[in-house]
Amino acid sequence: MTPNPNQNLKPNPNPNPTMKWSPTLRLPSEELPVLSEVDVAVVGGGPSGAAAAIAAARNGARTLLVEQRGFLGGMGTLALVPAFCPFTDKEKPVVRGIGLELMERMKRSCRPAYYEEYRDQLDWVPIDAEVLKRVYDEAVLESGASVLFHTFVGQVLLNGDRNAVEGLVLVNKSGRSVVKARYVVDASGDADVAALAGAPFQKGGESGELQPGTMCYLLAGVDRGRFKQYLADSGDTGQIPKAVRLAQDNGHLPPGRREVSGFAWISDSLVGVNFGHVFGIDGTKAEDLTRAAVEGRKLVRTQVEFLRSCVPGFENAHLVSTGEQIGIRETRRIVGDYRLVQDDFTSMRSFPDDIARNSYFIDIHMATSKESMDMRHLPPGRSHGVPYRALLPQGLGNLWVAGRAASADRVVQGSLRVMPNCFAMGQAAGTAAALCAADGGTSREVDVKRLQRLLMEQGAWLGEMNGRCESHG
Structure with missing residues (x-):
């Protein structure tokens, strides 16, 4: 008897008759090996993920960083985005901590002529991608975190109440396996883990338009x-x-x-x-x-x-x-406990739970060739706060989303999305996850004042109102 290749296929109810019908296939259940058990799993090795992994490990958490490529760095190495966006508000650095540390380390690792030219520059510093890859490797491993390259997260495992991620199903050349994690930082840039876990998100503008990509x-x-x-x-x-x-x-x-x-x-x-x-x-x-x-x-x-x-x-x-991949500016934005909106940016608002400051201008690239760019700047020396709540996806108690997918409207995302801000949000998320790993509890039970003190002790700057206004250098 000739086997029927469609015998295991079943119709997929199609609520939209204008869309092409697609068959589905039910996979058999399987048992997967548990690769490891960690305190903190970080998914995505761009600026936010690297900073999160370093911060979590430095603060004592058993940390695994999972990255789909064979190197870290995200858009700066993968897409060859040629320069770091500004770390300063034109008067002082507002992004410090791990992000500034890594950029300065890259400078020192470059040729003497490069270092001499850019030693004192903090804005629009050119990226030497091959040097930066090694800097990320060294810094993450020195922190005590483990790294697994060439690996995707294909599925998340939720607890019985479906309000916490208990494990990640990894897919790579070794096959499929599970990492059990007490806490997870989604630094994918696209809120991939949050979306797989069922967290609400937004994408693009009112008509679904997205900022374009660029092949650098x-x-x-x-x-x-x-x-x-x-x-x-x-x-x-x-x-x-x-x-x-x-x-x-x-x-x-x-x-x-x-x-x-x-x-x-x-x-x-x-x-x-x-x-x-x-x-x-x-x-x-x-x-x-x-x-x-x-x-x-x-x-x-x-x-x-x-x-x-x-x-x-x-x-x-x-x-x-x-670039190995085209540079991406915008995809999903989580719906978090707080959503940064345009008025927060223009009024330069601070929040009691600030974990970062942002001074980069609103930089929305046109969705079609017939539109124009949307750019809006803050005055020199001014910035707005990024609240801890913007990293917390609704409905999940052990997941942080750091980077360009943090909770914001489309206008603010056009400012928040750049690499220095991703470093700052990643450091905050990794530090918060380490605090949870040490004390237990959920992401919403973190002592925010303690988190802020720890971030500042470890180099972050949270504005004059949060204590220190030290000079750089």
Whole structure:
């Protein structure tokens, strides 16, 4: 008898008749090996995850950091985002602690000429991705945390009341296994763990629109001196808006943002480039990420040809690498115990449970090529607070969500999403998880004043009203 390949398939009720029907397959139950039992599991090894793992381990928790790639760093290494966004409010560093420590460590690990140029710079510091990967490796392992690369979280195991995560089902080349964790920090950037656990979230704008992705890249063989001379002679600025607009008007570049987002000079002949957009990308969908990778590399080719032919200093530019993944700015945002909103940003509000400060401007990239950028700045020297409650997804008592998926409206997410802020939120989440591991209790039972004191003792800055206003250095 010929086996029927569809014999185990069953119809999937389709409430939306306009959507394509898809069959489902019921998998057999299975027993999975328990890989380890930890106090704190951190999912995602970008800035928020690295900081969370370091903080949790330094504060005594048995910590495992799970990362789907073979290195840490998130958008700064995976997507080759070429520079750290500002750590300062234009007067002083507002993001300090582990994040500032790691950036300074990267500087010291770079070539002497790089260190000499950027030693005193805290804003828009160029990222040497290969150096930064090693810095993350060393710092996380030195903290006492364990790391597992090339691993996804495919499923979460909830307790009987479905209000706490008891374990994570890991998927990697070794197969499927379980990590049992007392507490979990979701630093995936996309609230993946929170979503799997059933936590409520929002995504995009009122019409579902999302900020576009960008395929960043690295160019060698560039002449920085000749480029500077071009700027002086032409009156163009560092983001070359004159050259970009002329090329767009002539059809040599596609429509969209009318300037380069940024050049980050690692040396006088090596530059990271953040330029252009790929629209309509949902970073939580593999199909969209696949399309973005193909379209992004095609767009980079067009951009490099433009730079070689139209921008002095780039005539001999050689494309060294594009990001392994397109850079993603926005996906899910959890619905937390507090939701940061636009008025919190513009009024520079502080909260009794602040665990970080943010001074980065609202930076919402247009969802289509016909729209414009939305940028709003705070005055120099000013910032707003990030409350602990914004890290707590509703309905779950042992999970923190740190990074760009924290609880905020779309406007504030456009400011909160950058790497320095992710470091700060990650450090707070990891420290809170370690306190819970030591004392027991839920994320909402943390003594916030104790958490704030510990964060400040370990280098974080929470504003003048929270005690210390020490200078940097």
